[in-house]
Amino acid sequence: MAFTQQNLDALEQAIATGTLSIEYNGKRITYRSMGDLLKARDVIKTELAKQTPGSSPRSSIAIYQRF
Incomplete structure (x- = not known):
């Protein structure tokens, strides 16, 4: 099943x-x-x-350094 933006909007x-x-x-x-x-x-x-070429779920990473 292909999901749509409308599916996401309804859930949100x-x-x-x-x-x-x-x-x-x-x-x-x-x-x-x-x-x-x-x-x-x-x-x-x-x-x-996945359906949007060149797009990927975004994530971030925090790096802590002790000086």
């Missing part, structure tokens, strides 16, 4: 409002917990990044 709105059910394209999905919503959002973000 549900997360922001604390709603466990989302609806898009005439389908309703109810997640068991906020944790499940967050996991689904992360999966969709990763897949959308």
Whole structure:
């Protein structure tokens, strides 16, 4: 299944409002917990990044040095 930005938007709105059910394209999905919503959002973000050439999930690293 190819995810869309609309899928991600629906999940992010549900997360922001604390709603466990989302609806898009005439389908309703109810997640068991906020944790499940967050996991689904992360999966969709990763897949959308793969669909965009030259794009990758961003991460950062902190380096601490003691002088």
